[in-house]
Amino acid sequence: MEYILKKIKEFDTIILHGHYRPDGDCIGAQYGLKYLIEASFPQKKVIITGESSDYVGFIGKPTLIEDEHIFDNSLSICLDCATSERLSDTRFTKAKYSIKIDHHIDVEQYGDYQYVDTTAAACCQIITEFYLKFRNELVMTKEAAMALYVGISTDTGRFKFDSVSSKTFQCAAVLLENGIDLSYIDNALSVETLETLKLKGYCLSNFKTTVNGFAYIVMKREIIDQFGVSDEEAAAQVSTISTIEGCPVWAIFMDYPNEIRIRLRSRGPVINGLAEEYRGGGHSKAAGAKLLNWEELEGFLIKADLLVKEYKESL
Numbered sequence: 001m002e003y004i005l006k007k008i009k010e011f012d013t014i015i016l017h018g019h020y021r022p023d024g025d026c027i028g029a030q031y032g033l034k035y036l037i038e039a040s041f042p043q044k045k046v047i048i049t050g051e052s053s054d055y056v057g058f059i060g061k062p063t064l065i066e067d068e069h070i071f072d073n074s075l076s077i078c079l080d081c082a083t084s085e086r087l088s089d090t091r092f093t094k095a096k097y098s099i100k101i102d103h104h105i106d107v108e109q110y111g112d113y114q115y116v117d118t119t120a121a122a123c124c125q126i127i128t129e130f131y132l133k134f135r136n137e138l139v140m141t142k143e144a145a146m147a148l149y150v151g152i153s154t155d156t157g158r159f160k161f162d163s164v165s166s167k168t169f170q171c172a173a174v175l176l177e178n179g180i181d182l183s184y185i186d187n188a189l190s191v192e193t194l195e196t197l198k199l200k201g202y203c204l205s206n207f208k209t210t211v212n213g214f215a216y217i218v219m220k221r222e223i224i225d226q227f228g229v230s231d232e233e234a235a236a237q238v239s240t241i242s243t244i245e246g247c248p249v250w251a252i253f254m255d256y257p258n259e260i261r262i263r264l265r266s267r268g269p270v271i272n273g274l275a276e277e278y279r280g281g282g283h284s285k286a287a288g289a290k291l292l293n294w295e296e297l298e299g300f301l302i303k304a305d306l307l308v309k310e311y312k313e314s315l
């Protein structure tokens with residue numbers, strides 16, 4: 001962390017990168033760090049590049065940098081992204097110096113320097129710990145605190161995943177002390193459009209389960225179009241089937257224009273091994289993978305069902 005602060009001090013322009021299809025932790029870490037650096041070193045220019053997210057659009061909406069020359073004398077910091085190919089703007093390679101800050105399993109050590117803490121519940125927790133370590137030098141603002149709190153809160157399923165530690169709560173407490181409005185945040189994260197609510201009803205009526213208890217939603221393109229929701233809103237429906245008794249593993253199969261993405265979740269067995277078998281990875285209880293075509297679905301269902309069966313037999 002000392003080295004990262006040293007590098008931040010060295011550069012006048014700092015570019016913050018995130019992963020594609022960013023979530024609350026990714027956008028929160030980008031904006032949290034941006035506001036922290038800007039409040040602490042007002043002469044520095046901090047730019048956020050990459051994709052935006054409607055879900056956490058109230059924090060801020062990044063755009064993709066067009067003028068590549070800006071990278072020439074910049075420090076790039078890549079946040080919440082395990083592999084360089086998942087970055088929505090991969091041009092950190094053009095920056096004078098680059099740093100990766102992440103909390104996922106360190107499968108690829110990209111960039112000139114890496115800070116990876118897999119025990120942190122969120123990348124935003126790491127940024128908050130960074131602030132705490134140098135709080136004599138760094139300035140926290142209400143905006144930074146809100147962005148970081150949103151990241152920690154969303155990546156822990158509102159403080160209920162196994163990844164939550166006492167450190168997570170210590171960080172949240174510090175952010176609260178900086179004047180964040182909890183009911184505003186909860187409202188912004190909880191309100192759903194009528195279309196999304198109707199899609200939720202569809203998912204509740206149409207999800208399927210395998211013999212041993214793997215629950216899943218097949219989200220075909222025509223359904224997304226029929227309900228008039230965004231891909232992000234459709235993909236979020238994975239949580240709709242998270243509480244079914246006897247189904248400790250569940251997933252949504254998302255029909256994206258160029259790929260079929262699996263969002264896989266568990267409240268029992270470790271699932272990232274299964275995700276890795278299907279071109280993906282992630283955490284033990286939240287992972288992602290890809291199907292090459294719908295014909296692959298059946299094979300995946302058999303493996304997921306077996307995973308649940310073995311888990312239940314082991315209890």
Ligand code: AMP
Nearest residue numbers: 263264279280281282283286287288289
């Ligand atoms: P998601 O379903 O997008 O929320 O992803 C859940 C977790 O799995 C996140 O921590 C992601 O970083 C990880 N993940 C998702 N897709 C992939 C992938 N294709 N390869 C590796 N990790 C992934």
